[in-house]
Amino acid sequence: MPAPIRLRELIRTIRTARTQAEEREMIQKECAAIRSSFREEDNTYRCRNVAKLLYMHMLGYPAHFGQLECLKLIASQKFTDKRIGYLGAMLLLDERQDVHLLMTNCIKNDLNHSTQYVQGLALCTLGCMGSSEMCRDLAGEVEKLLKTSNSYLRKKAALCAVHVIRKVPELMEMFLPATKNLLNEKNHGVLHTSVVLLTEMCERSPDMLAHFRKVSLVPQLVRILKNLIMSGYSPEHDVSGISDPFLQVRILRLLRILGRNDDDSSEAMNDILAQVATNTETSKNVGNAILYETVLTIMDIKSESGLRVLAINILGRFLLNNDKNIRYVALTSLLKTVQTDHNAVQRHRSTIVDCLKDLDVSIKRRAMELSFALVNGNNVRGMMKELLYFLDSCEPEFKADCASGIFLAAEKYAPSKRWHIDTIMRVLTTAGSYVRDDAVPNLIQLITNSVEMHAYTVQRLYKAILGDYSQQPLVQVASWCIGEYGDLLVSGQCEEEEPIQVTEDEVLDILESVLISNMSASVTRGYALTAIMKLSTRFTCTVNRIKKVVSIYGSSIDVELQQRAVEYNALFKKYDHMRPALLERMPVMEKVTTNGPAEIVHTNGETETAVLETKPPPSGLQPANQANDLLDLLGGSDITPVIPTAPTREPASAGGELLDLLGDLNLTGSPVFAPAPQIAQPPFLLDGLTSQPLFNDISAGIPSITAYNKNGLKIDFTFERSNTNPSVTVITIQASNSTELDMTDFVFQAAVPKTFQLQLLSPSSSVIPAFNSGTITQVIKVLNPQKQQLRMRIKLTYNHKGSAMQDLAEVNNFPPQSWQ
Amino acid sequence: MVALRVKKMRREKNRAGKTRLAKWYMQFDDDEKQKLIEEVHAVVTVRDAKHTNFVEFRNFKIIYRRYAGLYFCICVDVTDNNLAYLEAIHNFVEVLNEYFHNVCELDLVFNFYKVYTVVDEMFLAGEIRETSQTKVLKQLLMLQSLE
Numbered sequence: 002m003p004a005p006i007r008l009r010e011l012i013r014t015i016r017t018a019r020t021q022a023e024e025r026e027m028i029q030k031e032c033a034a035i036r037s038s039f040r041e042e043d044n045t046y047r048c049r050n051v052a053k054l055l056y057m058h059m060l061g062y063p064a065h066f067g068q069l070e071c072l073k074l075i076a077s078q079k080f081t082d083k084r085i086g087y088l089g090a091m092l093l094l095d096e097r098q099d100v101h102l103l104m105t106n107c108i109k110n111d112l113n114h115s116t117q118y119v120q121g122l123a124l125c126t127l128g129c130m131g132s133s134e135m136c137r138d139l140a141g142e143v144e145k146l147l148k149t150s151n152s153y154l155r156k157k158a159a160l161c162a163v164h165v166i167r168k169v170p171e172l173m174e175m176f177l178p179a180t181k182n183l184l185n186e187k188n189h190g191v192l193h194t195s196v197v198l199l200t201e202m203c204e205r206s207p208d209m210l211a212h213f214r215k216v217s218l219v220p221q222l223v224r225i226l227k228n229l230i231m232s233g234y235s236p237e238h239d240v241s242g243i244s245d246p247f248l249q250v251r252i253l254r255l256l257r258i259l260g261r262n263d264d265d266s267s268e269a270m271n272d273i274l275a276q277v278a279t280n281t282e283t284s285k286n287v288g289n290a291i292l293y294e295t296v297l298t299i300m301d302i303k304s305e306s307g308l309r310v311l312a313i314n315i316l317g318r319f320l321l322n323n324d325k326n327i328r329y330v331a332l333t334s335l336l337k338t339v340q341t342d343h344n345a346v347q348r349h350r351s352t353i354v355d356c357l358k359d360l361d362v363s364i365k366r367r368a369m370e371l372s373f374a375l376v377n378g379n380n381v382r383g384m385m386k387e388l389l390y391f392l393d394s395c396e397p398e399f400k401a402d403c404a405s406g407i408f409l410a411a412e413k414y415a416p417s418k419r420w421h422i423d424t425i426m427r428v429l430t431t432a433g434s435y436v437r438d439d440a441v442p443n444l445i446q447l448i449t450n451s452v453e454m455h456a457y458t459v460q461r462l463y464k465a466i467l468g469d470y471s472q473q474p475l476v477q478v479a480s481w482c483i484g485e486y487g488d489l490l491v492s493g494q495c496e497e498e499e500p501i502q503v504t505e506d507e508v509l510d511i512l513e514s515v516l517i518s519n520m521s522a523s524v525t526r527g528y529a530l531t532a533i534m535k536l537s538t539r540f541t542c543t544v545n546r547i548k549k550v551v552s553i554y555g556s557s558i559d560v561e562l563q564q565r566a567v568e569y570n571a572l573f574k575k576y577d578h579m580r581p582a583l584l585e586r587m588p589v590m591e592k593v594t595t596n597g598p599a600e601i602v603h604t605n606g607e608t609e610t611a612v613l614e615t616k617p618p619p620s621g622l623q624p625a626n627q628a629n630d631l632l633d634l635l636g637g638s639d640i641t642p643v644i645p646t647a648p649t650r651e652p653a654s655a656g657g658e659l660l661d662l663l664g665d666l667n668l669t670g671s672p673v674f675a676p677a678p679q680i681a682q683p684p685f686l687l688d689g690l691t692s693q694p695l696f697n698d699i700s701a702g703i704p705s706i707t708a709y710n711k712n713g714l715k716i717d718f719t720f721e722r723s724n725t726n727p728s729v730t731v732i733t734i735q736a737s738n739s740t741e742l743d744m745t746d747f748v749f750q751a752a753v754p755k756t757f758q759l760q761l762l763s764p765s766s767s768v769i770p771a772f773n774s775g776t777i778t779q780v781i782k783v784l785n786p787q788k789q790q791l792r793m794r795i796k797l798t799y800n801h802k803g804s805a806m807q808d809l810a811e812v813n814n815f816p817p818q819s820w821q
Numbered sequence: 822m823v824a825l826r827v828k829k830m831r832r833e834k835n836r837a838g839k840t841r842l843a844k845w846y847m848q849f850d851d852d853e854k855q856k857l858i859e860e861v862h863a864v865v866t867v868r869d870a871k872h873t874n875f876v877e878f879r880n881f882k883i884i885y886r887r888y889a890g891l892y893f894c895i896c897v898d899v900t901d902n903n904l905a906y907l908e909a910i911h912n913f914v915e916v917l918n919e920y921f922h923n924v925c926e927l928d929l930v931f932n933f934y935k936v937y938t939v940v941d942e943m944f945l946a947g948e949i950r951e952t953s954q955t956k957v958l959k960q961l962l963m964l965q966s967l968e
Contacts (some may be wrong), residue, residue: 012931024931052934059840059933061855080967088937095848118964128946129846153960164946190951197948237953240908247912247952250905290904297902329873330903360871 004029005038008052012690015060028057038268039070040156047074048082053087058092068093068100073083075107083111083119087126095130098361112142120146121157128161136165140172147179152188159183159194163201170205177202177209186223189238189245192225196251203258219259219269226252226273230280241285253277253294260302267302274299278311289319289327293334301337309346317349325361332356339374343674350375354384357391369399373406381414393431400435404428418451424460430465433472441477446590448482450599457498459486464501467511471520478529480515483508484532485587488539505540509533515549527561530554534569538584548573703819708812709795713740713771716749716795718812720819730791730819732781738769740801747799749779754792769799783820791820841891841929844940846947865892875903885908891926908948916943917956920961938964 006014011031018024035050043050051070058064071093074086094101104126111123127139143165151504162176176198183195193770198216202209229244229252238245256274260267277295282288292315299312316338319331331351339346354373356368369391376384385407392403407428414422425444429436448458462479470476483490487508493500515521515529530551539549551573554566572580705719714736721731738744743769753759764779785791793812798805840858849857863875865885876883878896884906885894893910916939921928929936942957944950951957 009931016930059843063851084938084964085934088934091937097848118967125941126943129941130848157945160945160948160950163948167946189953190956193952194945194948194950237955240912241954245952246908247905247949250902254902286904287908290902290908293904294902325871326873326875326904326907326947329875361873363873363875363877745854 005034005046005050005053007309008049008056011053011055019353024060025062028060028062032057032062036066039066044077047077048079048085051085055085055089055092064093068098070101072100073106075104075111080116080119083122087122091126092131095132101130102134105138106301108135109139109142112139112146117151117154120154123159124154124161128157128164131164131168131266133168134590136168137172140165140169140175144175146178147176148182150190152186153311155186156188156190156194159191159198163194163198166198166201166205173202173206173209177212184218184225189248193245193248193251196222196248196255200251200255200258203255214259214263214266219256219266222252222256222259223270223273226256226277230277240283240685241287243285243287246287246291249277250294253291253298257298257301260298262303264303267304270298270302271304274304275308275311276499278308278315281818283318286326289322289324293319293327293330296334300334300341309342312344313342313349317352320349320352320356325359325364327363328356329364329367332364332371336367336371336374341363341369341376346371347375347377350380350384352631354387357387357490362396365395366399369395369403373410376410376414378414378416381410381416382420385411385655389424389431392428397435400432401437404432404436405440408443412447418454419457422448422451422454422461426461426465429478433475436474438474441474444478447486448478449587449589452589455482455486456489456500459483459490460498463490463503463508463511466515468517470511470515471665473522473525476515476521476525480512480525480528480532483512484528484535487536491540492723505536505543508536508540509543509546509550512536516550516554519763523559523561526559527565530562530565532568534565534572535584537573538581584818704816706812706814706816708734708814709797709808709810711808711810712801712806713738714744714797714799715739715798718815720816722819728784728786728788730783730785732783732819734779734781736769736777737773737775738771738777739773741771742802743771744769744799744801744806747777748797749777750796750798751781752794752796753783754789756785756787756789757791760784785820788821791815840938841926842933842936844937844944861896865894874907884910884929886914888914891929909952912952912954913939913940913943916957919954919958935961935965 015024015027018027030054035054037604038046038050047070051067051074054064054067054070058067067089071086071089073081075090076084077086090101090104094104108123108127111119114120114123114129124143127143131139143158143161146154147162149155149158149316166173166176176609180195180199180202182191183198186192186195194622199213203213226249228550229249232244238248240246243249253274255272256266260270274295276455280554281291281295282529283292296312296315299308304312313335316331316335319327320335322328322331335346335349335353350372353368353371356364357372359365359368369388372384372388388403388407388410392407395403407424411421411424415424425447429444448455451458459482462475462482466476466479487505490508491503491505493502512529512533516526516533533547533550538543551566551569554562555570557566572583579623703720703722705717707715708718709716717735717737719733719735721733722729734749736747736749747764747767747769749761749764751759753760760782762780762782764777766777769775769777783791792815794809795812796807796809798807800806843854843858845854861878861883863882864878868876874884874886876885877899880899881896882899882901882903883894884903885892886907887893893914894908895906897906917924917929917936920935920939921932924950939957939961942951942960952962
């Protein structure tokens with residue numbers, strides 16, 4: 002068999018291939034030759050063959066049949082063989098192939114080889130692709146090499162240790178003693194890798210972190226850093242005039258980890274950080290890299306405020322730099338710190354706003370986010386102007402975010418209602434189709450709130466869609482407004498602006514064209530139809546036209562439209578007397594949750610006849626989960642659940658939850674949606690928000706009963722009736738524990754039949770001490786307007802003797818005086 | 822480069838999309854690797870001079886620099902210092918330049934195993950190992966003499 006071709010030849014040949022197919026053919030031919038050569042166990046040319054195989058692998062062709070050959074090369078004594086063998090191992094093998102374990106022994110021998118280069122190769126391979134089993138086996142060897150005096154090997158060993166720790170974190174302890182001396186090295190390479198090793202250890206394990214803090218690692222690092230900065234020109238590690246920037250950056254990073262959340266360490270490094278920040282040259286990228294790392298460190302540790310201001314000023318200077326990389330990096334960091342150091346960042350606001358005009362997309366995005374974070378009451382007008390301009394010119398992928406951001410900011414800081422509405426209009430007209438869907442109901446709610454601006458708003462909206470009705474959110478809002486305030490539009494009253502002369506027919510024209518247009522989405526058409534319907538009560542001369550339009554859509558293909566049209570038709574025909582009341586002006590909507598954007602009840606401006614129920618708000622709703630459970634247990638048949646109250650219940654929050662629960666309930670007819678659910682209940686129960694029952698005149702003499710007595714837990718009921726309100730019974734329960742162990746986490750729940758109403762006040766405690774040495778008391782108020790016999794089901798949960806206990810019982814033995 | 826656990830890989834590719842060198846410090850299947858290479862290539866080659874040298878990619882970032890017809894890309898964690906790795910790339914290229922005496926793309930093609938050695942001298946386990954160019958060159962010459 003002729004000698005296999007040399008690597009160079011192969012490469013040259015393959016490069017002459019003109020098509021993919023030709024190349025594949027050559028490669029297949031060569032692979033076949035290599036395979037037969039491998040079969041012959043040819044030692045001399047194995048190295049060459051594997052090298053060629055690796056090249057072909059790099060081009061993307063399969064080379065797994067060479068894996069075993071790599072192992073044979075590794076086992077050889079020749080250095081060149083080993084080198085290619087290890088390279089092959091790193092490229093072809095990974096921990097998922099079982100073959101790789103065969104390498105372990107070879108690597109172990111090589112780690113103890115006499116030549117440092119062989120040892121180095123072994124360390125390198127282990128560090129790149131060692132699997133957890135290999136790492137476990139060889140960790141000891143690596144640790145030995147970590148202590149050697151040969152700096153070439155020490156460097157490699159340190160990084161290899163990093164890899165071992167990553168794979169097998171439990172082995173971290175093993176490397177701890179070796180780290181003691183690592184930082185005493187002069188050799189920068191060793192220092193660098195040691196710092197990396199220490200960093201990895203500190204990040205992985207908080208114990209290590211604490212240990213290193215104690216071992217006063219910080220002063221050591223500070224000293225090294227100082228030497229680096231102060232020392233003169235060192236040709237070996239110099240990069241553009243700064244000595245070993247990589248090491249500086251790594252040390253700064255380690256300092257950051259050590260100083261995080263730790264006052265002492267942070268204090269120890271304050272000086273050096275200030276020094277680095279002021280002395281580093283910023284003309285080249287290298288200096289900036291160091292400064293950037295310094296800034297990150299300052300921000301993360303507990304630094305004093307002067308230092309933080311210094312850091313932000315550095316970032317501000319970065320923003321003015323010509324190099325866009327640096328600007329990008331600065332914007333990213335400022336975004337992270339804007340929450341904590343708001344004032345300092347504000348100073349650079351104008352520079353940030355300038356970055357909105359940058360060419361690079363990622364810079365623009367960062368600048369936009371940062372700008373939104375910086376908007377406050379003082380600068381809102383100026384910032385909005387810039388942001389609106391940005392909205393005009395930015396890429397489509399930003400428009401949705403930008404629009405939402407503008408809405409949010411406008412809502413929080415609007416200086417006047419008119420400005421607010423103008424801003425919204427501007428956004429709708431420039432980026433109308435990118436506005437998020439949930440913005441429409443928000444906007445509508447906003448518009449209803451600014452009562453005095455209704456005429457102005459509807460006029461502007463009308464003008465906006467007159468020319469162009471393709472932007473759906475804009476058209477939706479506009480239709481809704483026209484439907485509501487169309488009378489203001491045609492009457493020509495507008496204080497803020499020159500009133501326009503519009504006739505009813507013109508208004509109907511525009512709404513009809515929205516309905517007909519192909520560009521309108523189904524939702525938009527719904528809005529338009531409802532708007533037309535509402536105008537039937539607000540307009541005087543065009544009612545017939547409206548009737549006609551509505552009846553046409555009664556046979557529309559779109560089911561939604563059809564339904565609406567049919568219902569409105571019915572309104573005209575049979576329920577004409579109800580029509581004015583139904584289509585009345587909408588009340589001002591309360592925004593219950595001011596935190597999140599999308600909690601608003603979705604009101605589509607619909608006045609459907611079917612859904613005008615004012616659901617009795619409270620009794621169907623249980624904000625507590627306990628009550629839900631009870632309901633599930635009891636089959637939910639004739640029981641109303643309990644609403645346990647805490648003394649400091651705030652009505653507003655209750656209303657919020659209520660609103661969530663109601664979800665998509667249409668609140669059209671219930672303008673009195675005041676938050677507290679208890680309001681619909683007889684007011685006396687509100688008095689019970691204190692834990693003392695307020696009854697001064699209690700009729701005595703109602704016998705108390707033992708409601709429950711099992712497993713050492715006894716619950717007694719004592720009764721009180723009020724003379725002022727005879728339907729109220731106040732029950733005080735007392736729970737006692739006759740066993741020898743305390744009962745903890747005791748919770749008492751009760752349910753009564755539907756005709757009753759129940760209120761549980763908070764218990765005195767949740768622990769019943771043993772041996773009857775104390776009791777838990779809790780007050781229950783029962784409202785019994787129909788004077789029916791009192792029945793109650795109770796559920797008890799508590800922890801006793803280490804296990805959770807739960808029990809259900811029915812109480813039927815209420816004395817007649819308690820409810821008659 | 823590692824840049825702290827997670828993924829790490831570095832790569833040199835030419836404009837036509839051929840990968841001249843790919844070093845992985847995390848485990849991937851061959852087809853995953855191929856896919857990743859293609860994705861990175863797609864992301865990086867469309868950017869021109871007015872873009873920054875950093876790209877967000879999946880949940881990491883790629884730091885790249887173009888030298889003549891080659892893109893040198895390093896994929897690091899989001900928490901790493903972009904500018905420092907940019908310097909590392911430049912350091913590496915300077916070493917290549919010295920070692921091959923005015924390196925060009927063909928040098929990298931024909932001596933790929935030597936290039937891997939350079940990589941291994943300067944980076945290990947995904948971290949920067951040796952930053953002094955003189956030291957690295959000395960090692961490389963010694964290794965070469967063993968051949």
